[in-house]
Amino acid sequence: MSIKLISADERTFDVDREIASMSVTIRNMIEDIGDDAAIPLPNVTGKILEKVITYCKYHHEHPSAPSEEKKEEKRTDDISPWDYEFCKVEQATLFELILAANYLDIKSLLDLGCKTVANMIKGKTPEEIRRTFNIRNDFTPEEEEQVRKENEWCEER
Numbered sequence: 001m002s003i004k005l006i007s008a009d010e011r012t013f014d015v016d017r018e019i020a021s022m023s024v025t026i027r028n029m030i031e032d033i034g035d036d037a038a039i040p041l042p043n044v045t046g047k048i049l050e051k052v053i054t055y056c057k058y059h060h061e062h063p064s065a066p067s068e069e070k071k072e073e074k075r076t077d078d079i080s081p082w083d084y085e086f087c088k089v090e091q092a093t094l095f096e097l098i099l100a101a102n103y104l105d106i107k108s109l110l111d112l113g114c115k116t117v118a119n120m121i122k123g124k125t126p127e128e129i130r131r132t133f134n135i136r137n138d139f140t141p142e143e144e145e146q147v148r149k150e151n152e153w154c155e156e157r
Helices: 024-033 046-061 081-086 091-104 107-121 126-133 141-150
Strands: 002-006 012-016
Touching: 002 024, 012 046, 024 091, 046 081, 046 091, 046 107, 091 107, 107 126
Parallel strands: none
Antiparallel strands: 002 012
16 A cells, blocks of 8 residues: 655655555554545755655665674764665765655654764864754854863873
């Protein structure tokens, strides 16, 4: 059985119910309004919803084995080759994917997006991070020095 999803820009997607239900948000909407009605997703554009559906289809067909490691341990080096390629997108698209995964409540996609951003930051200086993400430095040199002093305990030496 398929579900109709309608993106913010009013594109319609017919998605298998099982795949659409990977989103907790959509699963709850199906329970509330039934699977006959089209489900509006006003916070997700068609371009991003298409990528989300691609991700869900792939992971529905290729479920990952449950991890033997402690669930508390957060890692950023355990991204599968398919997921790594999936996240090779423009920064704006990656951030939209993260927002969509959060809105649609797809934990694995949210984790993947966040791991990708964490890997973009890992090992970089604050200046390099600002350049990577186009963040303007609004600290005065004095404020910046104060922050460095307060946080020197966490600097790698």
